[in-house]
Amino acid sequence: MPDGVVLELVRGAHGLQRAEPDTMQETGTIQLALQLMGEAVIVTDAAGRVIFLNSDAEKLTGWKFEDAQSQLASTVFQVVQDINVNLVEPFTESSLEELHHGEQTNTEYVLLLSKDNRQLVIDYSVTLLRGSDGAVEGTLLVFRNINGTSSSARSRTWQTNYDPLTQLMNRCFFEQYLERVVCNSRILDQQHVLCYIDVDRFKIINEVGGHIAGDEFLCQISQLFRQRVRKTDILARLGSDEFALILHQCELEQALKVVQSLCEEVQKLRFFWKNNTFNLTISVGLVLLNNHYDSLSSALSAADAACQTAKSHGRNRIHVYQPETDGLHRRTEMHWAMRLFNALETDQFRL
Structure with a gap:
């Protein structure tokens, strides 16, 4: 199923545009799959506006879907490299242009600033969603909370996930x-x-x-x-x-x-x-x-x-x-x- 279909199904599931009757069962399947991924998921349209949040994304960002719908993803998903430095902007024109060449980007150990003023250490990936004609129709943002916000916790996480000799994933x-x-x-x-x-x-x-x-x-x-x-x-x-x-x-x-x-x-x-x-x-x-x-x-x-x-x-x-x-x-x-x-x-x- 092309990426564009996912966008159409999610839009249909939330009433953003009418879904065809024969796609309704498939809509429920895709929506359920996104809910059960075990990680937070945000889907945007081509303009970077939110069209879907799963329940995990609601918990981490502090945004309810009803409030986040049609908001810019950069408003709902605010991340910084450190609390004292500038905002990381994964949805800027230059960031998305880089995605056009690589299709997906992955970032680790950033701070998510939630709507209710919590600071969570997360990692995330952004993937372009393309329609059957190859045109970009949106983005799929997947992120997860990493336990602990201290540098020692991040160090332990790194030691668990990476090879100490080569510095590559283990x-x-x-x-x-x-x-x-x-x-x-x-x-x-x-x-x-x-x-x-x-x-x-x-x-x-x-x-x-x-x-x-x-x-x-x-x-x-x-x-x-x-x-x-x-x-x-x-x-x-x-x-x-x-x-x-x-x-x-x-x-x-x-x-x-x-x-x-x-x-x-x-x-x-x-x-x-x-x-x-x-x-x-x-x-x-x-x-x-x-x-x-x-x-x-x-x-x-x-x-x-x-x-x-x-x-x-x-x-x-x-x-x-x-x-x-x-x-x-x-x-x-x-x-x-x-x-x-x-x-x-x-x-x-x-x-």
Whole structure:
């Protein structure tokens, strides 16, 4: 269902314009989905005026829907980087122009100034909603309260959600985010691309230079990744030498260009450690996140399988997940792994 339909359904649900009779059931479904997202949601029209608040957004902003309806989003949703600095304005012309290029922006650890004078530490994302013709019809603002307003609380939140070595999202936090993206893909019929990245032969660095060298390389390659993706995309370290990247509102052709550029830049990277020079590559598995995936585990498993296929084809490769072949390849590998394990356990090997 195109983003524009969401706007039409929400407008219809609140009487802002007449809804067609055959959309009424779908209207209720979409409205209920927005209410049950588990996070605060504000939807605006193309002019930035509020057309929908869910109950969580009402609680955090202090605005009732009846009062917020048709107000500018910047009036209802007021956030600052710190209580002593200027207002953050996610709905200014320049901010929305940046969104036109990136489709989504994410901001963490800002203060929401509620209508009833509370100050809440939140993070939020703003996503453009487009109609079937590609024209921008509004924005979807999703935000959540982060417990505690002190710097120590924010520090604890950061330590929980981010990898201390690379400063990227950790696996747990990334999976929470991916779950929301998979959900949005189904509700809003949006398409994103999930990339599973594995460093080829990384253990060579650990074996030759030790874990300190390995950690330094991971920091350098993480910095390279950050420099080569849009700030609206989500990058995470899943563990050891494995990374994940979500390219928001991205067609497959464009995603392949981005990932190919990453592969080329990594191949150019020379990592120097004492008297040794290392030149490594990456293998990447891609998955189109659309309404075909019903859980984060199925999406992440598919991306991992695509990455393993890329490695099996000679490393330094990019592979787009193919359900009919990659799934079978992964099951075959697991089958033989279990046979080998059972043979070792039961002493079935013979010289």
